[in-house]
Amino acid sequence: MSTSAAHSAELRLVVLGRTGAGKRSAVSTILGLQESQQDADAAVIQECSKHRGEAAGRQVVVVSSPAWFGTGCDPEERRRHISSFIALSSPGPHVFLLCVPVNQPADGEASALDVLQNLLGPSAVSTNTIxxxxxxxxxxxxxxLEEYLATWRKDLQELVERCGGRYHTLETRSEEAEEGKAVEELLEKVEQAVRTSGTQHHSCPLYQEAEERVRARQVEIVTQRRGGDQVAPTDSQPEENITEEEMEAVREEAERSIGDLNVDVDSIFPSSLPSPAPSFLWGLWEKLTGWVSWLPKMLRREALLGALVGLFVGGPFGGVMGATVGSVATEVGRRKTQKNK
Structure with missing residues (x-):
C-alpha cells in the first residue's frame, strides 16, 4: 500500500485544549493506552505528540498539541507548535477535537476557535471541529450533559453551535467497558463530519505547504540512505524493496524535521487578544467554585447562584439577597429530589 493510500484509510484527529483540559486522558481513551504509556510521554508534555493505533476497528492517528493559542505563549514557541502539529497531521486532519472542561468559563475556548479559524480557514471550525x-x-x-448545557451553560452551547452542533464526551459514569462504546460513537461522529464536508480531510494553504515539504524531505531521507546514487521512491513510483513500515518510519522522520512553516503569527495573534487566565470572570469563577467545592453536589449550584447574586448586587443588601436566593434555590432542589424518589 502506498503512503497516500495509507493516509486515506486512517482517521487523523488533532486534540487541542488549554492546559489541564484533559487532552492526555482523551488520547489515552481513544487509543486504549495504559498508564505506563502515558508516563512515557510525561517528559515531552509541552511538545506535540503523535500516536498511531486501532480504535473501534479503525486505524487512527491522534496528534496532541500544547495550548499555543493563548497570549502567554512566546511567539517563536507558538510558531514551532503550530508548525509541528500541522506537519504531524499532514496532509490534513479529519477533525479537530477541542477539549472543553464543563466546570470552567468558556472564554478561552471561544478565543481558541477564533484563532483556529484565522489560522486554518472557517471550515476548520464550522465543519471539522468537534x-x-x-x-x-x-x-x-x-x-x-444536554440538560446542563441547555439550562446553565449558554457559553458552552455557543461553542457547540459554532462547531456545527457537534459535541461529545468520552467520560462515562458506569463501568469502564462503556468507554469502548463512547470511542466508537466519537469515531462515527468523525466520519459523519467528513461526509458532511464533502472532502477527504481538512485542507488549507498551510497544510498544502506542509505536505509538499514532508514529501520533499522523504525523498531526501531515502536518497541519503541509499548513498545518493539512486532515485528515491515516490507515491506514484513505489519501490518494491521498501516496506510499508519503512516508508512509514521515513515519513514520520520527515514530518518531525521540516522546521517552521510560513505562519503569520503577528496577524493571527494580535496583541489585544484577551487571555482567559487574568480576566475578572475567570478569577471570580475560581474563587466561587473553590469555596463551594466542599458542599454536597446537590447544593453546589444553588450556593453558587446565591454567591453570584450577592457579589454583583454588592453591600449588605447584596449579601442578604444572595443568601435568600441561595436558600430558596436549595429548598426547591431538595423538594424536587424528594418528589422524584
Missing part, C-alpha cells in the same frame, strides 16, 4: 467535553464528573449524579 467539542469534546471533559471533567463531566462535576455534573450532578442524575444530570445529563
Amino acid at each position: 467539542v469534546l467535553f471533559t471533567h463531566t464528573e462535576e455534573l450532578e449524579e442524575e444530570e445529563q
Whole structure:
C-alpha cells in the first residue's frame, strides 16, 4: 500500500485544549493506552505528540498539541507548535477535537476557535471541529450533559453551535467497558463530519505547504540512505524493496524535521487578544467554585447562584439577597429530589 493510500484509510484527529483540559486522558481513551504509556510521554508534555493505533476497528492517528493559542505563549514557541502539529497531521486532519472542561468559563475556548479559524480557514471550525467535553464528573449524579448545557451553560452551547452542533464526551459514569462504546460513537461522529464536508480531510494553504515539504524531505531521507546514487521512491513510483513500515518510519522522520512553516503569527495573534487566565470572570469563577467545592453536589449550584447574586448586587443588601436566593434555590432542589424518589 502506498503512503497516500495509507493516509486515506486512517482517521487523523488533532486534540487541542488549554492546559489541564484533559487532552492526555482523551488520547489515552481513544487509543486504549495504559498508564505506563502515558508516563512515557510525561517528559515531552509541552511538545506535540503523535500516536498511531486501532480504535473501534479503525486505524487512527491522534496528534496532541500544547495550548499555543493563548497570549502567554512566546511567539517563536507558538510558531514551532503550530508548525509541528500541522506537519504531524499532514496532509490534513479529519477533525479537530477541542477539549472543553464543563466546570470552567468558556472564554478561552471561544478565543481558541477564533484563532483556529484565522489560522486554518472557517471550515476548520464550522465543519471539522468537534467539542469534546471533559471533567463531566462535576455534573450532578442524575444530570445529563444536554440538560446542563441547555439550562446553565449558554457559553458552552455557543461553542457547540459554532462547531456545527457537534459535541461529545468520552467520560462515562458506569463501568469502564462503556468507554469502548463512547470511542466508537466519537469515531462515527468523525466520519459523519467528513461526509458532511464533502472532502477527504481538512485542507488549507498551510497544510498544502506542509505536505509538499514532508514529501520533499522523504525523498531526501531515502536518497541519503541509499548513498545518493539512486532515485528515491515516490507515491506514484513505489519501490518494491521498501516496506510499508519503512516508508512509514521515513515519513514520520520527515514530518518531525521540516522546521517552521510560513505562519503569520503577528496577524493571527494580535496583541489585544484577551487571555482567559487574568480576566475578572475567570478569577471570580475560581474563587466561587473553590469555596463551594466542599458542599454536597446537590447544593453546589444553588450556593453558587446565591454567591453570584450577592457579589454583583454588592453591600449588605447584596449579601442578604444572595443568601435568600441561595436558600430558596436549595429548598426547591431538595423538594424536587424528594418528589422524584
